[in-house]
Structures are given as C-alpha cells and as structure tokens.
Amino acid sequence: xxxxxxxxxxxxxxxxxxxxxxxxxxxxxxxxxxxxxxxxxxxxxxxxxxxxxxxxxxxxxxxxxxxxxxxxxxxxxxxxxxxxxxxxxxxxxxxxxxxxxxxxxxxxxxxxxxxxxxxxxxxxxxxxxxxxxxxxxxxxxxxxxxxxxxxxxxxxxxxxxxxxxxxxxxxxxxxxxxxxxxxxxxxxxxxxxxxxxxxxxxxxxxxxxxxxxxxxxxxxxxxxxxxxxxxxxxxxxxxxxxxxxxxxxxxxxxxxxxxxxxxxxxxxxxxxxxxxxxxxxxxxxxxxxxxxxxxxxxxxxxxxxxxxxxxxxxxxxxxxxxxxxxxxxxxxxxxxxxxxxxxxxxxxxxxxxxxxxxxxxxxxxxxxxxxxxxxxxxxxxxxx
Numbered sequence: 001x002x003x004x005x006x007x008x009x010x011x012x013x014x015x016x017x018x019x020x021x022x023x024x025x026x027x028x029x030x031x032x033x034x035x036x037x038x039x040x041x042x043x044x045x046x047x048x049x050x051x052x053x054x055x056x057x058x059x060x061x062x063x064x065x066x067x068x069x070x071x072x073x074x075x076x077x078x079x080x081x082x083x084x085x086x087x088x089x090x091x092x093x094x095x096x097x098x099x100x101x102x103x104x105x106x107x108x109x110x111x112x113x114x115x116x117x118x119x120x121x122x123x124x125x126x127x128x129x130x131x132x133x134x135x136x137x138x139x140x141x142x143x144x145x146x147x148x149x150x151x152x153x154x155x156x157x158x159x160x161x162x163x164x165x166x167x168x169x170x171x172x173x174x175x176x177x178x179x180x181x182x183x184x185x186x187x188x189x190x191x192x193x194x195x196x197x198x199x200x201x202x203x204x205x206x207x208x209x210x211x212x213x214x215x216x217x218x219x220x221x222x223x224x225x226x227x228x229x230x231x232x233x234x235x236x237x238x239x240x241x242x243x244x245x246x247x248x249x250x251x252x253x254x255x256x257x258x259x260x261x262x263x264x265x266x267x268x269x270x271x272x273x274x275x276x277x278x279x280x281x282x283x284x285x286x287x288x289x290x291x292x293x294x295x296x297x298x299x300x301x302x303x304x305x306x307x308x309x310x311x312x313x314x315x316x317x318x319x320x321x322x323x324x325x326x327x328x329x330x331x332x333x334x335x336x337x338x339x340x341x342x343x344x345x346x347x348x349x350x351x352x353x354x355x356x357x358x359x360x361x362x363x364x365x366x367x368x369x370x371x372x373x374x375x376x377x378x379x380x381x382x383x384x
Contacts, residue, residue: 003067004200004311007082009033010092010126010278011043012072013165017182019092019126023064026202028189031082033104033358035073043070049178054166054295061184066249076107083108084115088200089154090124095135098127098272102139113152120171120196122155127189130314133158133194136238160189162222183293189214198252214273215235220267220323220350222287223316227262228337229291230304234255235340241349243303244294253288254292258333260284263320301346311341311376318377325379335381339369 006023008015011034020030034040043049047069053061060357071078083089083105094099107120125132140153165182172179186204190210199207207216227244232255233246246252264280291298302308311317317338324331342361347353364372370381 003027003029004087005085006088006090007031007033007086008072008090008092009105010097011036011039011268012092012125013168013180013182014360015092016049016065016178017165017180017303018161018163018186018188019090019105019124020068021051021063021065021182022186023029023088023200023370024067025063026204028067028088028200028202030065030068030209031077031086032068033073033082034070037072038177040072041061041100043068046178050176051182052179052181054181055184056289056293056295058295058338061081062105073104076104078300078341079104080111083121084112084117084313085294086097086121087119088124090126091136092126093126095129095285097354098129098132098136099139099243102136103143106140106143109140109152109154110148116252118152120152120154121136122157122195122197124157124159125188126161128161130219131158132156132160133191146335153195157194157208158211158215159190160208160211160218162187162189162218164290164293164296164298166298168238169300172252181296182355183290183296185290189218189337208274210274213274216271216319217267217275217280217283218319219316220263221260221284224263224320224334225256225284225287226291226303227310228334229256229342230260230300230359231337231340231344232344233300234304234344238346241293241301241346242298243298243300244292246300247288247292252379255333255336256279256291257284257288259320259337260287262324262330262333266320266324266329269327269329299346299348301348301353304341304346305339305357307344307354307360308376311360312340313378315377317341318373321377321379321381325381331381335369335373338373338377342369342372349374 011032048066124240189206192207192209232252235240237246268275
C-alpha cells in the first residue's frame, strides 16, 4: 500500500521538527519544497533526517524521520508535478513568503486539474499569522484563472502552532544541515471546519472549532507570556541572556504568570463553551514549565526582539489588552509587561540589537505609558 504524500512548502526548523515529523511518524511520505539548495540536496541524498528532542529532565531523544525527499522551489515544473500527486499540502514559510508560495500553489492547482486529478486538496497553513486562511484565499483568487472550477478550490486550514523550536548553532548546521532540535510538545491544532476532505489520520492532529478561539489562546497566552518573560527578565536580570534563567527570578515568574492569567480570564469569558478556567490555568502552568526548559537555549533577546510587531495593534500585548477591555476584566499585569518593554535593550551574542526596536523606543521616549500604548498598540486605556 502506497503511503499518502504530504507536500510541505518550507523545510525550515518548524517544517522539519514539527509539521513533517508528526505526519511522517503517522505513516506519510514527505516532499519538502524549499529554495535552500543545501537542504534539498541533503534530503535527496539521505532520505531521512534527525530531530533531537530536548526534554525538561535533561535527557535527549533522537527521532529519525524517514521517507522524505525534496524539490527545489525554483524548479517550477517539478513543483507542479508534486502538487498534482499530493494527498495533502502544508505551508511553513513565514508570512512574507506567502504571496510567492501562493502563486506557485495556484499554478500547481491548475496543472493538477488539467492533468486529471479531481481530488480537491486541503492546505494546512502552519503560519504564525492572524487570519492566514483569508489571506491565502485572496492571494490564490488573485492569480488563479477566472475559469478555474470552484469545486476544486482547496480547503484552507488555519493552525495554532504551539511548538517551540530553538535556533540551531551554526557549527552544528555545518556538520549536519538537516539536524533540528525541538521540545517534546507535539500537538498540531487545526481548523476542524476548514477541511474539504476527510481530516487526515495523524496521531498528533487536534481538530478544533472554532479555530479563532485557539489562535487567540496561542497569541494572548503563549505569545504574550513568552514576550512578557523576556521584557520582565531584562528589567530584573539585564545581564542574563537565557530566558529559562530569568524565569527563576520570583518577580519575573510571578509577573509573567499574572499577565498570562489575566489574558486567560478574558479569553475564558469570551469563549466559555470552548475553554474552562481550569483548562486555561493548567495551560498557563504547562507553558511556564516549558519556557523554563534551559536545554532549548532560548534567549531573552530572541524572544523579546521586534518590538514594533510584538507591541503593535492586534498582536500579543495590544490584542490581549483590547480583549480585557472588551470583556471588562483586569489587565494591570499585562500593562506592567508592556511598560517593561519600553526599556528593552537586550542584545544578541554578537552585540546586535534590533534597529527598528531602538528607533521605536527613541521616538516614543517622551510619551507617557498610556500614550505609548495608544500610539504603538492602538489601545486607549483609562487614565484612572
């Protein structure tokens, strides 16, 4: 029996350590599409790669992911042929690359129909982007021919990506360009309502509805807490580079947990049928434990950088504040995390700092906290 084929755009860390891994271990063949020729060449030479799971107890687990191969993204004809035979497609490329990938997918969809494959495709969008399905739908509709059959338009399946994957040290990458590290968490939350075919058989797939609730849980609890730990961590431990270490500081841990719990309270009030208070509280505590996995090597700089995006309208801080205001719940700890971000000057191991971050802090240094939140995040807080 031939295994089903997943065509995955994006052979980066999330693509290899998470998306491909969970499908391969559930009996799927994986074809990666990527423009990194080194990675594609290695995939085709070995047809396997390793994922090192770094457990909280200090142990490592090596997973060998087999039955994988790759196609160079610039080989347009080869990509089209793979899309014509795919049983499922996924993307893990980042928001900036979606317009280019959508053009390639649109051409592949057209070729698929013309070559006689009448099975409609589902596309899992493993992207850290709000309303990813609506975005990709618009991108596809803009480039598909006007006579493309509507019945073959793909199902666009949003996800909530909760897996944390550290960057691979360059010295490791030089030895093995395919090796990736990851934490043990493996649940891939997908939009139950978006599939046009039967939901794929995959052990770690968790189909949920409505997906918006789960995307908001990721953004307003996971992403908020992660960044809050970085900003409070830099405030209380400015010379400590590791996120896991700063969370050992009582004020950092308590402040981060309080902010996450405030967001959880508002989230449960908005989605009372989806989430219970107990479930969200357990989720907060599980995340804080995972954040403290020192073996992931996550740094305060990496987690906190990109202030214009992370403090901007609709993102983790401003979005959580808006949710609390909408639900009439307390947001004081979230504001404290926002305030700590105003003094975030962490640097990478090379001494680099985000230029946009420094520019944002410089241009808003004379703003009051509430004016800063209004100007950067678009949220108006009460003066009381």
